[in-house]
Amino acid sequence: MIDAAVLSRLALFADLQAPQLQAVAELMDEASFPRDTRVLRSGISGGGFYVITDGEASVRIDGRDRVRFHPGDFFGELSILTGDPVVADIVAVSEELRCAVLPEHRLRPLLLDYPHLGLRMLEAMARRLRATTLWSE
């Protein structure tokens, strides 16, 4: 369980009313990672959906940091939605990384229960995809 006030500061949850936010907060855990520890691991299946509440994380592929994640950013959704193992390491790169964690089997029901949350997620994913497309051109 995480404090609903922590979630209320994040854009992903901006459309939820206070009672809904409390219900979502009851579903999520709070996690803390020291610098250089892995949150998700390349090749390992069954991780959760993570939203950064404080600190920074990096997407690390073959030892190289590719993308930096900040408070409000989320990860883990691709593996859950495709059913495939995680494709990159996600590593804590601040002194402490704090995240809200949703168990993987709860992500689909959450998106169905709160379509506005799904829309916010889709918008963020679209921005990421556009950045990747521009970068690869």
Place this chain on the structure above:
Amino acid sequence: MTAGVFPPGDYDVVVVGSGPGGLQTSYFLSRLGVRHAVVSADDAPGGMFRKWPIFQRLLSWSKPDAPFARDSREYEWYDHNSLLADEPELRALVPGFMDRSWAVPSRPEMEQGLTAFAERAGVAVRYGCRWESTRREEDGRLVLATSDGEYRCRAAVFALGVTEPWKSPIPGIEDVPHYAETGDPASYRGKRVLVIGKRNSGFEIADGLLPWAQRVTLVSPRPADTSVIALASVRVRYLQPLEDRALGGGTYVLDAAIERIERTATCFRVVAQGTTRAGEYELEYDAALAATGFRTPLGDLEQLGVRTVAQGRIPALTPLFEAAGAPGVFFAGNATQGAAGLRKRGVGSSSPAVQGFRYNARVLAEHLAEQLGVRPRPRRRLAADEVVPFLASELASAPELWAQKGYLCSVVGLDGPFDDGIQPLERFVDAGGADAVAVTVELDAAGEIFPGVYVRRDGRIREAELDPHPLSAFDGDPYRRELASLVGLP
């Protein structure tokens, strides 16, 4: 054992607490030859089981008869409440006190089992000695100030349980008594009772008050997940209030976020907003109880750098139960849930219960013995043709793997080969090192149980999930063939 035992002074390790976590840790430290002291503010062993659960019945099973002999390692899976011991005569003590009216022990039966363990295993404790504050000296050593004097140590193990009443931040909740302050059931006779919270303790109170209260209403934002409850040990407490609700017997289970609570001269007035069904509730109750959980009594440890999760209730721990941010500060018992593991498939550890944390205590004691240079972790040599049968047998019946699904693993070093013991899976996956294989018993959200295999070669981990089996016969030929192919041994 009290006065004269473990006087203040220098020790390699100091353990704080005499509940199951403290007793189990001290037992293994002693067997490994680690010089340590155990201090406790209580005056007898048992920790929280000396007073809770309020309605005197545990949730976790101990089956007096099972497919394995009571003094065997395999029997541990059928007895979730006894502490572990190397000596057969010290094993499985709790079932010996049970009257078999239930498959789960009563609180006094559990307390008797823990007391018997402390006595028969000779676990000494300095009782009546309260830990008061903590500081770190320049040489890195920790100093624990207690009511009896100061203890200096290289590592401190806090086995304090998750026992300090905690209330969620709701305006007005300060006027609501906590679960820990629940009165005599008779004092709720004929009353309308509000229970805030739908977790174990909320349903325990609802069930316990059914014979007394006029009406019980449970309130929290999320619905009680009946599909999960049916598979969890909490079913013992959950089902009767839910049946009562379903049949309209006067119990209500509301999904609502409480906005505020007002205590008037005669009642508690509650304003809440529906979550799964929109709408405002204005309700009045004669009595209210906050079944909102507990926190680890951390004292001043956060000033030493201990970080927390779960709204400040649980210390954030490394896979070997050390506080992130406070080297040398370790936790045992229920608080080891702060080492969350890989959270695969959304399944958490069993560390909040004796059945899970008793194994964490052995992992911690072996780690401390190795770290302090007292004794390296035991590594038993295996012949090459023993590896696959050993791993298959571990998958089928190792109690550590069954109690801590997807959390603890059984490891074989392939450069030997040798049995490398029970380790946290997260540590195996992240630590790197020589070629090795780890097996786990895993569980998914639908309740399917299946073996997990993690092969480390040249520093890279390859994960394989094997199929479930209707009888969980993971030591059968198909599993042995698959294991042989994965590890490249006969």
